[in-house]
Amino acid sequence: MGNQENTVPIQPALREVFDHQQRAFRQYGPLGYAKRMEALDTLLQTVFKYEDILLEAVNIDFGQRSASETRILEIFPVVDEIRFVKRNLHRWMQMRTVSVNWQFLPSRGKIVYQPLGVVGVIGAWNYPVLLTLSPLVNALAAGNHVMIKPSELAPSTATAIQQMVSEAFPEEYVSVITGDKNVAQIFATLPFDHILYTGSDRVGRLVMKAAAENLTPVTLELGGKSPALVHESYSTAIAADRICSAKFWNAGQTCVAPDYALVSSSKVDEFVRDCQKVISRRFPRPSCNGDYTHMISPAAWRRMRDLVDDAECAGAQIVRPGSANETFTAENRVYPPTLVLGAEGSMRVMQEEIFGPILPIVTYSSFDEAIAFINTRPRPLALYYFDRDSPRIKKVLEQTVSGGVTINDCIFHLPQHTLPFGGVGPSGMGAYHGFDGFATFSKKKGVLLQNTLVGSILSRAFKPPYTSRSDRMIAFLLKRNKLRSTPRFTLARKKQGHS
DSSP states (O other): OOOHHHHGGGHHHHHHHHHHHHHHHHHHOSOOHHHHHHHHHHHHHHHHHTHHHHHHHHHHHHSOOOHHHHIIIIIHHHHHHHHHHHHHHHHHHSOEEEOOOGGGTTOEEEEEEEEOSEEEEEOOSSSTTHHHHHHHHHHHHTTOEEEEEOOTTSHHHHHHHHHHHHHHSOTTTEEEOOOOHHHHHHHTTSOOSEEEEESOHHHHHHHHHHHHTTTOOEEEEOOOOOEEEEOTTSOHHHHHHHHHHHHHGGGGOOTTSOOEEEEETTTHHHHHHHHHHHHHHHSOSGGGOTTSOOOSSHHHHHHHHHHHHHHHHTTOEEEOTTOTTOOOOTTTTOOOOEEEETOOTTSGGGTSOOOSSEEEEEEESSHHHHHHHHHTSOOOSEEEEEOSOHHHHHHHHHHOOOSEEEESSSSTTTTOTTSOBOOOGGGEEOOBSHHHHHHHTEEEEEEEEOOHHHHHHHHHHSSSSOOHHHHHHHHHHHOOOOOOOOOOOOOOOOOOOOO
């Protein structure tokens, strides 16, 4: 996992921090409600104190990103998450009574959520504040000690977060580790009690492989090609506005951004015209538009150029609304909102997660064809469907598999505190946010409080030496029905729904 010669000197320092946190967790024991609330309050106030520093750091890392966009997409979700967790933490921490099997009544069952210990968070560069601090909120709520490795591709933000966290918390409780990819590789090899990683599927596999050596459980928040399916009966103007707004936020560098649009062949021309209007209105003159985010690096810009060149060479039509007579280069890192018309499966834009301001538009001739198109591809992190018809919406929800769904909009399922956020298959595993984040970083421990009488009966009837009484008790529990011929199970084909 990298150049071992370069990483050896770093390893002892990383291990020292980890060992320090592990000793502190054992020494102080699981933190109670009051200390967890104190930690969350401290984090909240520190975010407010460092808000301007974080905004400037993010702007530096991207070359340009509007402070308003960072506030909307990063600062506010973190603040809102902290407030939600604080309102609900006492209830989440309560021991819960659950029913037991009738054979064990009147014994009682309990569920206890306990902190895991020391957990690792590996953040992502595209939302370097949100995707680093949001998992921290959940981990602190669950009572853990936390080590954080921000992305090296957003170094200014990583440094700001390190300064912020070191001011707010002692190193044995929360620590931020900065450094290059070699540091991240070693970070993943530490024997954490849980690791949450956000980023590419390629690196996700490496993190999972490293964690497996320690049997460390992982939550992987990856990505994939999230489709936006527009039914032919739905307003193309509304769909275009909501798809394009979500797509070109942060210049498309969003894991749950719509990666391509699926539009009825009878409405595609209308949809394209509406997309052009939206882009011209919301993202005019991107080279000098202070509200339009730049690509994270020249390499990311060149990748966008190569994807579009590949599509154009394969016969796609390229449309860039509102950006005529402007200069876009790898040096200025501005890549304009771009539509790819006539996108086909052989093109790179339909094979790779784009992660940039390029929207391929794919046509379909029937509703079932559109669903089949989605289902023949790897399961995405998100799916967006635009329709007013409840039976069709139900069919899409039942017959497609994705990490999450928003109906008649894009992205907004992500900040919902009561909805789990996570991928499925190649788009990730596990979930967090709200209670699901608390549960992810907790051990859900089952407890049986055995009743004295039940325990005595079990000892006499179900433990050796077995007797005829044991056989009668077993027969009673099995309650065997009269034997009859067993029909062979068969699968039924899916019924075609109305379009």
